[in-house]
Amino acid sequence: MKCIKTDVLIIGAGSGGLSVAAGAVQMGADVVLLEGHKMGGDCLNYGCVPSKALIASGKAAYGQQHSAQYGVADGPGDVDYAAAKDHVADVIAQIAPLDSVERFEGLGVTVIQEFGRFISETEVQAGDTVITARRIVIATGSSPLVPPIPGLENVPFETNETLFELREKPKHLLIIGGGPIGLEMAQAHIRIGCKVTVIEGAKALGKDDPELAAIVLDTLRDEGVEIAEDAMAAEIRGKAGAIEVEAKDGRVFKGSHLLMAVGRKTNTDKLDLEKAGIERTKTGIKVDASLRTTHRKVYAIGDVAGGLQFTHVAGYHAGVIIRSMLFALPSKAKISHIPWATYTDPELAQVGLTEAQAKEVHGASLEVVRFHYAHNDRAIAERKTKGFIKVMVVKGRPVGASIVGYQAGELISLWALALANRMKMSQIAAMVAPYPTIGEVNKRAAGAYFSPRLFENDIVKRVVGLVQRFIP
Structure with missing residues (x-):
């Protein structure tokens, strides 16, 4: 049996684990990374990447079949299913080197291609290697939930x-x-x-x-x-x-x-968590606001932490714990600024509170502003006018945004930025967006918040009238 001592041990080489490994090793920490299955985890191999690649095949076929609206004759849009899957595999293959063993070993990470399990409060075994680490990160992700339906x-x-x-x-x-x-x-x-x-x-x-x-x-x-x-x-x-x-x-x-x-279930069965005194919950591993488990030297991030199950959340969690592990600085995870998107056509995206949630929290102080894609010139040119944005505003600050429509997953990022930095609607309105772009939808939503204050305000009109009469 071989023994290793390290600063940071990461169990799981999905999005969160790889982000911690890359960040920690490049900042000078000694890092060991364990992965018993595929580097890149679910996102690269079975989730975000292949699903979006197949969606792209579907969009291409649909575009051929519905091109007459652009003055181009509709085509058959026939799909070779096996060739579409080849496209999916090629997309994975192009991204895979960024998540590969070779890349991370090149960065200085010790990669062990074995599953890890706790054998004591301070030791993890992976194959014939026992690792002792100052800090341990559990980033084992989740798997598809298969319910016990009869038959x-x-x-x-x-x-x-x-x-x-x-x-x-x-x-x-x-x-x-x-x-x-x-x-x-x-x-x-x-x-x-x-x-x-x-x-x-x-x-x-x-x-x-x-x-x-x-x-x-x-x-x-x-x-x-x-x-x-x-x-x-x-x-x-x-x-x-x-x-x-x-x-x-x-x-x-x-x-x-x-x-x-x-749905998904968190991957904890192989970890032998009880040997390290780490508690579970119904949805994953019990963590506090800083993502520490009930073992103070062990963190859990991403899906396995039992919260929002998105690749970008795992990456965000990685940043939270790196601050804590490497610099001994207080760092807590929040969810109020975390966006998500469903990549249907039209796309559906959300950050912060929905309208119903905002009404429950803020009551009469809530204002809801809307802007429809049908009034966006680029959307009209692209024949993508289905959808709208809805922004929940309290005392001049957005507390949530919901978007359905073309590129909603791209548009939601601005509102995630606004929520993360407690920006005001006036700051969004001050942004100048190039014309014509779909991105103007966001600016026009901010404008919809101020329009009644400017154009339906008698005081404003009286001030303008006085200026025009008395200021030469």
């Missing part, structure tokens, strides 16, 4: 970990789960020529503002996706190519393939 164990099904390896196009894809993953994959597959049914036990996109979510859901239905809500799966039966999902209310949905997209 599922006897039926072939896909998760995000297997879907992108599928080479034959599903004739009719059944998707259990109407959240972001389920709906992104539903639209991608309908556009590349599959029939698609989404089966959701409650409300599709139930965590988002229902007014904005309705625009996305209506669009998917218009494209041919069947979305069945309040359809809790009670039984699954059949075989490859002929699968049935029966809901509790008796509805039966038939398809050729099944994708489980009902």
Whole structure:
């Protein structure tokens, strides 16, 4: 058995773990990184990267089929499913070197390609190596949740970990789960020529503002996706190519393939946390505001910390704990400025409080301003006028923003910046956006906040009148 001592030990080489490793080693710390599966974690190999690549294939096909509005004849938009998957694999391959063992060893990180588990409060074993570290970071991420639905164990099904390896196009894809993953994959597959049914036990996109979510859901239905809500799966039966999902209310949905997209579970089973005195919660590992576990020298970041499960959150967590671990400075994680986006077409994005949440917190002091894409000249030119932005404002400061429409995932960044830095609406309004851009939507939303104060204000009008009469 080989023994290693290090400053920082990181368990898991997904987005959060890699960010900590790169930051810590370049700032002078001795770093050991453990990964028993694929470098880059779920995001690179099974999640964000491959899903967006497949969505791009769907957009290309849909664009060909709907180009007449630009004066270009509609095309067939035929998709070679296996070639689309080759495109997905190529995208992963282009990004993979940034997350590779070779890159991180080149930075000076000791990479051990084994799973890690605690064997005491101060030691972690990975293969035939025992590591003792001054600080330990658990960044093991999450995996697709597969609920115990009767019959599922006897039926072939896909998760995000297997879907992108599928080479034959599903004739009719059944998707259990109407959240972001389920709906992104539903639209991608309908556009590349599959029939698609989404089966959701409650409300599709139930965590988002229902007014904005309705625009996305209506669009998917218009494209041919069947979305069945309040359809809790009670039984699954059949075989490859002929699968049935029966809901509790008796509805039966038939398809050729099944994708489980009902959520995520944190990866903690292999860690033997109890040997280090680290407590769990129902959603992951128990952490405080500084992301420390119940063992003061051990941190948990990203999905495994049991909060928002996004790649950019894991990266943000990495910055929080680097400040604490390397510089012994107080550092706490916040969520009020964390944005998220669903990459359907139109996109759906959120940061801070939704309208309903803001009303509950701020009551009568809340103002809600809106601006519609239909009044943006670039959106009109691009035929992308579906959607709007909604900004929740309290005493001149935004406390939340919701956007549905073209490039919503890009537009939300400005509002994340505003919330992170407690900016005022006047600062957003002072920004000059190039014309014509979709980005003007943000500035015009800020303008919508000030318009009634300027143009519907009798005092302002009287002042202007006096100036015009008496100032030469």
